[in-house]
Amino acid sequence: MTMTKNIGDTDRTIRLIAGLLLIFWSITAGNGMAFIGIYLLATVYFRTDPIYGFLGWNIRASSEDITDGGTQKMQVEQQPPVEEQSRARVEAAESTRRAGAVDGNL
Structure with a gap:
C-alpha cells in the first residue's frame, strides 16, 4: 500500500x-x-495525513492549479468510498473466476 501525498x-x-x-x-x-x-x-x-485519507480528501496544489499571479489554489479531490472500491474488486474477481470456468481452466 502506498501513501498518497494529500497535504499541500x-x-x-x-x-x-x-x-x-x-x-x-x-x-x-x-x-x-x-x-x-x-x-x-x-x-x-x-x-x-491518514485522517484526510480516511475521509477521501486530497488537499494540495498541482502544477495545473497555479494561477497567473503565481499563487496556488487549494483543491479537494473526493475519492470513491471504500465500499464502492471493495464492490468493484469483488465484481472483478467474480468476472475473472467466471471467465476461467468458461474456458475450462477451473
Whole structure:
C-alpha cells in the first residue's frame, strides 16, 4: 500500500508551526499535547495525513492549479468510498473466476 501525498505546502507550514508550538507548550506546561504535536510533525515529514485519507480528501496544489499571479489554489479531490472500491474488486474477481470456468481452466 502506498501513501498518497494529500497535504499541500500551506498546510505543511501551518502543521509545522503548530506542531512545534504544541510540543514546546507540552514541555513547559507538562500537559499531554506533545502527542498531537508529534502527529502534526509526522504528517509534515511524510506529506500525508491518514485522517484526510480516511475521509477521501486530497488537499494540495498541482502544477495545473497555479494561477497567473503565481499563487496556488487549494483543491479537494473526493475519492470513491471504500465500499464502492471493495464492490468493484469483488465484481472483478467474480468476472475473472467466471471467465476461467468458461474456458475450462477451473
